[in-house]
Amino acid sequence: MPIEATLQPTRESALVDQNGRVLGPRALNTRRRLLDSTSQLLRSSGFRELSVVDVAKSAGTSPATFYQYFRDINDAIYELAREAMASHEPTIEIIDQTWVGEAGLVTARKIIEAFVDLWERYGHVLRARDQLAAEGHERFVALRFDALRPILFHLSDQITGAQESRDVPAEIHPITAAAAMTAILERLVGAYPYLEQLGATRDHLVETCSLILYRTVTGRNAS
Amino acid sequence: MPIEATLQPTRESALVDQNGRVLGPRALNTRRRLLDSTSQLLRSSGFRELSVVDVAKSAGTSPATFYQYFRDINDAIYELAREAMASHEPTIEIIDQTWVGEAGLVTARKIIEAFVDLWERYGHVLRARDQLAAEGHERFVALRFDALRPILFHLSDQITGAQESRDVPAEIHPITAAAAMTAILERLVGAYPYLEQLGATRDHLVETCSLILYRTVTGRNAS
DNA sequence: TGTACATCAGTGAACGCGCGTTCACTGATGTAC
DNA sequence: TGTACATCAGTGAACGCGCGTTCACTGATGTAC
Numbered sequence: 001m002p003i004e005a006t007l008q009p010t011r012e013s014a015l016v017d018q019n020g021r022v023l024g025p026r027a028l029n030t031r032r033r034l035l036d037s038t039s040q041l042l043r044s045s046g047f048r049e050l051s052v053v054d055v056a057k058s059a060g061t062s063p064a065t066f067y068q069y070f071r072d073i074n075d076a077i078y079e080l081a082r083e084a085m086a087s088h089e090p091t092i093e094i095i096d097q098t099w100v101g102e103a104g105l106v107t108a109r110k111i112i113e114a115f116v117d118l119w120e121r122y123g124h125v126l127r128a129r130d131q132l133a134a135e136g137h138e139r140f141v142a143l144r145f146d147a148l149r150p151i152l153f154h155l156s157d158q159i160t161g162a163q164e165s166r167d168v169p170a171e172i173h174p175i176t177a178a179a180a181m182t183a184i185l186e187r188l189v190g191a192y193p194y195l196e197q198l199g200a201t202r203d204h205l206v207e208t209c210s211l212i213l214y215r216t217v218t219g220r221n222a223s
Numbered sequence: 224m225p226i227e228a229t230l231q232p233t234r235e236s237a238l239v240d241q242n243g244r245v246l247g248p249r250a251l252n253t254r255r256r257l258l259d260s261t262s263q264l265l266r267s268s269g270f271r272e273l274s275v276v277d278v279a280k281s282a283g284t285s286p287a288t289f290y291q292y293f294r295d296i297n298d299a300i301y302e303l304a305r306e307a308m309a310s311h312e313p314t315i316e317i318i319d320q321t322w323v324g325e326a327g328l329v330t331a332r333k334i335i336e337a338f339v340d341l342w343e344r345y346g347h348v349l350r351a352r353d354q355l356a357a358e359g360h361e362r363f364v365a366l367r368f369d370a371l372r373p374i375l376f377h378l379s380d381q382i383t384g385a386q387e388s389r390d391v392p393a394e395i396h397p398i399t400a401a402a403a404m405t406a407i408l409e410r411l412v413g414a415y416p417y418l419e420q421l422g423a424t425r426d427h428l429v430e431t432c433s434l435i436l437y438r439t440v441t442g443r444n445a446s
Numbered sequence: 447t448g449t450a451c452a453t454c455a456g457t458g459a460a461c462g463c464g465c466g467t468t469c470a471c472t473g474a475t476g477t478a479c
Numbered sequence: 480t481g482t483a484c485a486t487c488a489g490t491g492a493a494c495g496c497g498c499g500t501t502c503a504c505t506g507a508t509g510t511a512c
Contacts, residue, residue, distance in 0.1 A: 024488080053465060
């Protein structure tokens, strides 16, 4: 049952091209521009329309150059998703903070805020990641899982604890409940623009989700 | 703020081709095969790889025929998503059943079951729908919204009622909480295969989500 | 019942286009002395 | 400081392929008499 991390640690300094050559500063910059263009086109034109030719053009370089740094277009998406995930790491630490009483609600709120931020910035990349994962591309399944695992297990542990003190009913399956919370985080927040049409503000979103999260994790109502 | 339904009622009998001609039985059958092939390829090869040529080939007909019935490949996906949605309509009635006491938990369970079923059968189509909606294709945004609206408002009304009897805290924004529940329904259930790796069964899924749904809608713990 | 004609439905074959991909080459940058 | 050379980085131009799309045509089905 233990599922190992599949993300090997990538130090920026170790970046190599498709032939295994270490990248110098100039190459690093080119690679960066290619990734930025990929991200930008993914946002503006959509996943299905994304092409190597367009990305290269938009980065002011040539398709041949693209292939020096990436195997294919999915490879570039993969790198972007990793970056999004890395920028999300601090969230994992929030979850270790206390869940007791009023402070627990603050913890919940911080997590929700972090997810709202993440999806506002990287929603287009994360959606592509999830689409590819849903279609069964192994690397993306693993990537998604690595991103979720820490938060999943932390929440799950909290819930198990709350079950021991009888605050959460025994019928709740901790991992599943934790996954339900991440579903809210990922999905609701990703679909949030259309909630605005229904009169929900960002504050409503954060506050309501925080209460649901706090309640589910601790079994208690916010005082 | 009221957002009108954008789905015009389509009776099977009124189906027409791209030139406006009413379809006879033979044509209806061809159209059906094209839709089935689209669905099947969407499931097996993924959204990005889907092409008119492949669909026609797989349906045992020619691309020219495809264009007699659909404007483009998205048009076929749109029809499939409508069908998925139509098959889901009975769920909307479940939600009108009582939310009081033990029976309320049964209601919650039925809804979760309905969603699990829906996503097991049409997940590949719904994911494509959501991807296109997320990319801003208006028809798909509307379609998705029409599918969710009834359940969203019904749940929201329940929550508002529970707030009046002080079972649910006033800080909860009913529509947002309802949307959070649909997020669980759509997302968790869609991503359910990977929960199995973590030891969650379908029963865990249904039971845990039911409890969360019941709790969020009524504000009460299942007795 | 048979034949002629109208309409319905499907398609072969072609078009152009743009994409993914590669290779041999050029230009840029760094370094030894 | 200048020159020669090594290595790094980028690309022009081409290839083939398969896709979306269309049109003029053929074949299938229904109907009138």
